[in-house]
Amino acid sequence: MTSPSASSRKALSKIATNRLQKELMEWQVNPPAGFKHKVTDNLQRWVIEVNGAPGTLYSNETFQLQVDFPEHYPMEAPQVIFIPPAPLHPHIYSNGHICLDILYDSWSPAMTVSSVCISILSMLSSSSTKQRPNDDERYVKNCRNGRSPKETRWWFHDDKV
Amino acid sequence: MENQDEIPVEPETESSTFISAYEADDWSNYKDSDVMLQQSAIFEEDAAKSPFVGDKEPLSSLEAEYKSGSPILLEKIKVLSEQYAAIRRTRGDGNCFFRSFMFSYLEHILESQDIAEVERIKTNVEKCKKTLQGLGYADFTFEDFFALFIEQLESVVTGNEAPISHDELIVRSRDQSVSDYVVMFFRFVTSGEIRKRSEFFEPFIFGLANLTVEQFCKTSVEPMGEESDHVHITALSDALGVPIRVVYLDRSSCDTGGISVNHHDFVPASDDNDTSSSAAGGSDPNPNPNPNPIPFIVLLYRPGHYDILYRK
Numbered sequence: 001m002t003s004p005s006a007s008s009r010k011a012l013s014k015i016a017t018n019r020l021q022k023e024l025m026e027w028q029v030n031p032p033a034g035f036k037h038k039v040t041d042n043l044q045r046w047v048i049e050v051n052g053a054p055g056t057l058y059s060n061e062t063f064q065l066q067v068d069f070p071e072h073y074p075m076e077a078p079q080v081i082f083i084p085p086a087p088l089h090p091h092i093y094s095n096g097h098i099c100l101d102i103l104y105d106s107w108s109p110a111m112t113v114s115s116v117c118i119s120i121l122s123m124l125s126s127s128s129t130k131q132r133p134n135d136d137e138r139y140v141k142n143c144r145n146g147r148s149p150k151e152t153r154w155w156f157h158d159d160k161v
Numbered sequence: 162m163e164n165q166d167e168i169p170v171e172p173e174t175e176s177s178t179f180i181s182a183y184e185a186d187d188w189s190n191y192k193d194s195d196v197m198l199q200q201s202a203i204f205e206e207d208a209a210k211s212p213f214v215g216d217k218e219p220l221s222s223l224e225a226e227y228k229s230g231s232p233i234l235l236e237k238i239k240v241l242s243e244q245y246a247a248i249r250r251t252r253g254d255g256n257c258f259f260r261s262f263m264f265s266y267l268e269h270i271l272e273s274q275d276i277a278e279v280e281r282i283k284t285n286v287e288k289c290k291k292t293l294q295g296l297g298y299a300d301f302t303f304e305d306f307f308a309l310f311i312e313q314l315e316s317v318v319t320g321n322e323a324p325i326s327h328d329e330l331i332v333r334s335r336d337q338s339v340s341d342y343v344v345m346f347f348r349f350v351t352s353g354e355i356r357k358r359s360e361f362f363e364p365f366i367f368g369l370a371n372l373t374v375e376q377f378c379k380t381s382v383e384p385m386g387e388e389s390d391h392v393h394i395t396a397l398s399d400a401l402g403v404p405i406r407v408v409y410l411d412r413s414s415c416d417t418g419g420i421s422v423n424h425h426d427f428v429p430a431s432d433d434n435d436t437s438s439s440a441a442g443g444s445d446p447n448p449n450p451n452p453n454p455i456p457f458i459v460l461l462y463r464p465g466h467y468d469i470l471y472r473k
Contacts, residue, residue: 013338015305015338018305019301019305022301023301026299026301072338074302075341075342075345075385105384106379106380106384107384108348108379108383108384108385109302109306109345109383109385110298110302110303110348110349110352110383111302111383112299112301112302
């Protein structure tokens, strides 16, 4: 799946390129448990394989995350989505968009791809029910034009899951 | 959690998913993308009107701002003008404390050429780096921000090259790619100090927001645009060893009827192991025979915002 907003994105700044190279190197030495970076020559888009943690609703399931980096990463958040089929989860839309505060308003340059991955896995692991968000159909319909989840104004009023 | 498309901007009172009547509402004509476009237009307008760091203005400009406002504030500004000559405004984007500190500090070094102070702060910056490493931060997450600050610091003193001009300092402070990186450097330093001394900061944080130290740092210190409170100021002042005076301009008045302007000096602990004396900073006036030096960084606080003040 490609998102137009990502493909029309400006190239990485020098500082972003430098940072991502270091981040990738660190990932190769010390990848977060349960994740596998699929090697490509595209530094600006990472595709990461996620394995549901054992003992959770998603054990033995594998998903793919697509991480697109903006020109001014890490000052700006990366765009992180699941490539459909996305996990059935109350905070994950069927088009792969993820409702998680750290990907939007609460992003900090102190975070890394690795720490974001860990947060997403923890969100999956703490789920007690496999279902879509209540407004899935409406939201996904609104994204037909291929807009980015970063163009959504999210509400995070449920931190139980 | 919910996306907010087509939902009125008023926050919901309950945590239900979304308002069923919204489709009939006029707000439904406003798409997120429209709202965001409008928001970014407002942001750009703000940016044009108020740069990250403004020009130095006489204190009378502050008076003009309150001309038809509260008489207490006007009285207080009069009191302020006995000691202070000018103000430099910073943009109200949630980073104003850090941005004010950055400009004020670098401007002081540029004007004083205080090499000893530069060496002193560099030692502290090294310690901050060790603190972050000790807390488990990977070097690559903070090193670019540290390097950029050191670069700015070295550019304002005479080294192999002459220091940059005052105008150039202003240009850099208004350049997002420099200014935001330095702000983020301070956020790292602040977060590291709070986490390192979490027992000390815990009660203050608990009083501010019902959060653990870790949560507080993640949600209220490390993201850009999160406003600063006395916890942030204490931590930054202690970590870098730089005293900061904050002058409070608000409507409060004393019972005695006399108008005075309160200020608070954040005085860093003189010794690393002695964190007790830095508690809430020293208070003024200090009757001690060895009073703390008057901080060279003076910020004017109005509820929700910090600007830079200049002494006469």
